[in-house]
Amino acid sequence: MASEKNRAELEKAILRKVGEAIGRFRMIREGDRVAVGVSGGKDSLTLLESLLLLQKRAPINFSVCAFTIEQGKFLAPIQPVGEYLRGRGVDWTYVEDAPSLHLLTEQPDHGCDVCSRFRRRAVYQVARDLDANVIAFGHTADDFCESFLRNAMFTGRTSALPAITWSSKREFRLIRPLVYVTEDLTRAYAANLGAPVIPCGCSQKTGTVRRSIRDLFAELETDYPFLKENLLSAMGKVETSRLLDTRFLELDEVSEESGFFDDEQQLVTLQSG
């Protein structure tokens, strides 16, 4: 009984955030067929369950199907996930991507850029075969925040991930409905569902930039629990006049309204403080 209550609370929290993302970015529209990429992990499973629940409650009609691309990275057979999904009546498609498996043999140390290029091609093909016009990915609030920091600190760009975008030629709408859902929620929800979770070998890597940023978050969040919420909010409130991209700056006129003098004052205060 207690676990049921827990699940209901988790579902409520997750659906509120997924609903917010879908509404804000107009991710799903009347008549859509949404293909969910199931990676075997807690996040994509949460995404799939959320969309299935929303499908029953939404004022619009859309259908949901799921697929998994085998690239040879799972640490255990993915079939239990498929059996679980099919047992719940989910239309699940499994595709072994021969070029990816070949790549793994030929170039075992290949980078993420090659791997994701191969995956993208396979994903588009399976979505085409499934007659889907929307592809949903399970990237979470954590992924958006990490990507935001990684890009700023290691590539010198202010960007994260697209919550919504289109494939080239606009064949598919690509959506990330878990943008506001943190992984503490997906972890608890997947555990509560009792669904099999199959890790990807890459998730075990240590010493990576991603791992360092995760550790940084974990340390800071003990004192600042709303860190990710604030970062997500920052991504949605860009003050271009206070950044350094000259495409967005009025170089000929700097007015008092721009906050120039306020910032000068702050600087003086900081320096003398």
Ligand code: SF4
């Ligand atoms: S982390 Fe692993 S599975 Fe993911 S893109 Fe990189 S190589 Fe591929």
